[in-house]
Amino acid sequence: MSEIEYLNENALPGQLGNLFVVLSFVSALFATVAYFMSTKSNGINDIWKRPARFAFYVHGVSVIGVIGTLLYMLFNHMYEYKYVWEHLNNEMPMQYVFSCMWEGQEGSFLLWTFWHVILGVLLIRWSKSWEPWVMTIVALVEVFLASMLLGVYFGDFQFGSNPFLLNREAAVNVGLPWTLKANYLDLPTFQNGRGLNPLLQNYWMTIHPPTLFLGFASTLIPFAYAIAGLWKGDRSGWIKPAIPWAFFGVMILGTGILMGGAWAYEALGFGGFWAWDPVENASLVPWLTFVASAHLLVINQRKQTSVFSALVLTMSTFILVLYSTFLTRSGVLGDSSVHSFVDSGILAQLLVYLLVFTALSTYLLSASKAMRWFYGLLSLALFITAVVSVMSADETIANAEGALPGDGTIVPQLTLIFVVVSLVYMYLSYRKEYRVSVEQEEALWSREFWMFIGALVLTLSAIHVTVQTSVNVGNIFLAPFENAFAALHKSTGWEFAKRLSEHNFAAPAEKERFDAYHKVQIPLAFILFLIVAIGQFLKYRKTEFSYFIKKISLSLVLAFLVTITLGFFVSFESNSGPLYALVFSTFFALFANVDYAWRILKGKMDVIGASVAHMGFALLIIGAVISTSQSFFISENKVGNVKELSEDFDNTEDMLIYKGDTMVMGDYFVHFKDKYKSGNRLYCTIDYLKKQPKDYKQGEYVVVQGAIFRATRDHVAGDNFVKDWSGDSLWVQVTPAEADAHDTPDWTPGTPGEKLFTLEPTLLFAKDQTSREPSIKHFIGKDLYTYIKYTETEMKSDSAGYLDPKSGVIAYKTPVRLSETVTFSLDTLVRVDSLPEGLPKNVILKKGNAILTDGATTETLVIASVAMDNGTPLTFPVESKKFKMLLSIKEGADGKPELTMQQHSSAVKDMLILSAEVFPQINVLWLGCLIMVIGTTMAIRHRIKLAKKSNADVSVS
């Protein structure tokens, strides 16, 4: 078969891109080897350093080359490439082209690699004598990351996924008829791409991923230093240079996570910035351990009393970043049968990387040669067994319906053995090499001790989030023991053993998720903030207890007062005791840190960084707790009368409003001004108007739901009539004889005033999905969050233009509301004995008069109910010309008439179900974030200054 010459295909960028991909891999490999050789020379006659640096720079240039090529392809809409076709389309504003770039898996790996390159270059410049060791690790990580883009096959095993793959080359498409056509690019399919997920078309999504990945990337530096320290046999020297990097990483990663929260808040459309979503958790966990490890580094820089924990947490942070990538990218989280273990290249590849770095870190923890040999050989043996087991996997089991990843192999068992062996190894090396004697231990009232405890609390929090998020992964490890658990259940009757044997534990769904996380995280956060509060007042080494009590009591008293006062103003739900306690401890931490910065540190900018960062953290949590626990809906359905057509009606959080109408909502009047489509968005324009108070004079009459009321005294209308009437006795009901209902106005809580602001919540359509984007009005003390809960995007009507029918049982001679304006009333049905022509003989015909009215005009219809002798109803709809609807009646067995109504699409006004929620004090959260960043920056600057000073001192002496 001859090679096909494909027309109009831009092959060159792809070839160039592939060249860069291969070059980046090879150069990273070379840099690793060269830096490794460079470590051997110990700084004397180092002939390998220059080539190593050169190789790393080549690697950097090729990574930038890959990114540049990909961007070029995206900007030029080259849909022959799979990555472009999948992530871009013609309609998309080009400002989101960067979001397209990192939407996909390959792009996000690229972003990560890119930041490693930048950080690596900085390390080359700044790490001085540590360079060969640290850069060996950085380059090694780059080898692994670059391999994720290779996209080569070894037999069935896919190694990486290439962003420069042509659509016709993709494994799913190979062999399809169109791939054999030279002019396949003329197919309509390739004139446009599939586009970016609409949720990602948001400015936060342009800056969130780069920030987050910079945060992820920066966990590599303390990790590389820790490994380098162990490798060189210098367990303490690595700490000082790693500290500024650790805090830099904490700051960036924290900011990145909160930007993700801001995106969720502004783009996801359902109140709240944190949902304990697996993807969110996967970034939170490394941050928690990162914070813990950074603080442990600070404790250990002078006196190495907890260097083991510092090492373990620093290394875990990086490994947890790998683990989170594994969780979110491998598909292992999505219910059981995503992919089988054998063909899923990326899952296996990520797992191997994860385990390699775990093994490497653990291996280095002990300095004992015997231990290292034992652990190294055992890990290698386990790995080889795992590879053999995967190669010889029973495909029928692995590919079976509902199979878990790893079914048909012994990989889960081997992984479990590896984890246990690693834990034992860690424990043994701790006992032999790291344990300090009682005399060396920190004093109970020392800052070190409580910082250490704080780090442990953070670690516990990280462990909980990890376990809770990975419940599905746990099933994989339970699966091999299903028979053992089943036997246990049989012999003991223990119900839980049965559930273990079924190994189908699932991560909590949305609502139960909050409870599952909060019940553990809130108490832990409570303890953590107590420690943040007292920590600063404790001195390094040892503190006089009386001194400590004297200093701390002011903040303690203040926090109590504020918390109790707050308790009067805001209502916490009865079951939120822990939340209330958390509010107290965050205020305690806030005041204690302000007090410490002010009274003890005298507000010196150089040294208050840590206190400021802690204040920010406390404010962030205060804002989060108050805004989420105190949020309330101001949208309520005031129409209410549609209830007559359905019993399911229950709209406490939503307001139904028709286009052109103005209605009361909370402290505003809202006016549904317009609804229009533009591009792939549907906008609803909502004007918020001032609510002007309505004065009622004594003796004035109003109508409420058909009844007439008289004002008992002069007053201003409240929000709710029922409250004014029964609560405050401002109204008294009168008989219709006293006042004429026709001339009496409806009660109103106020009158619409000037326009205050406009919100435009939207619906986005793309990729078969609709998503809603809220529109938010920011005030200093609160956010008003408005979104479209429902609006018709297109009305489904039959060929004559009538909409879907609605039915309901009605009562005789009682008006029923059919639409926003039209009411319907039916007098009794009277049997007609002489059947008109055309009707079969064995039917019962009943005739009734119906009155339709919208208040202004009235139409009378003759409506018929027809049924067979045996009761089977037949329907004969009549058309209301004036009100544009089809109506029919059938009689139920109990004699009650059931009305079916079909409105004509032309008579239906645009309807919107609007949700409006107020988040009080949410700005405290963002303010806290800002202050935390400022504080951390101050602290990092201080550290760098100190480091420079001590270097200068060394060189002078």
Next chain:
Amino acid sequence: MKKMNIVFLVLIAVVSAILISVYVGTVPSTTFGGAKENTGEDVRITGVLDKTMPIEYDPLANANLTKFHVVDSTGHSEKVFLHYEKGKPDGLEFSEKITLLGKFEEDGAFHANDIQMKCPSKYNDQKHSLETADVQNNPQ
């Protein structure tokens, strides 16, 4: 006793408590048959949307109620009343897998108050193939 030993023991105790709470706290998974036997008890059911049955959603009547059918792992199709304050879940029609949290109530119907859907999301978009590209677009 050394302080570190105490800390260590407390740590182990808390970690065990966390592990137990995570696993004991989850709602048991079952099928519609199993759920019916335990009417009134919260269960989790995983299945797929029954595409042969309509999805009923009438926002005018109740914007929080969606009615649809789900087929569980035994192949049993059951009508589900989903009470969900977010209205009709986005992408319900396109969901590949549905997990429901709810119970059979005394009225004999399955009422769910929580839903989790697996949709073709951003990380497994790649699975979409162009299999039908020329069938749809290039009749020759």
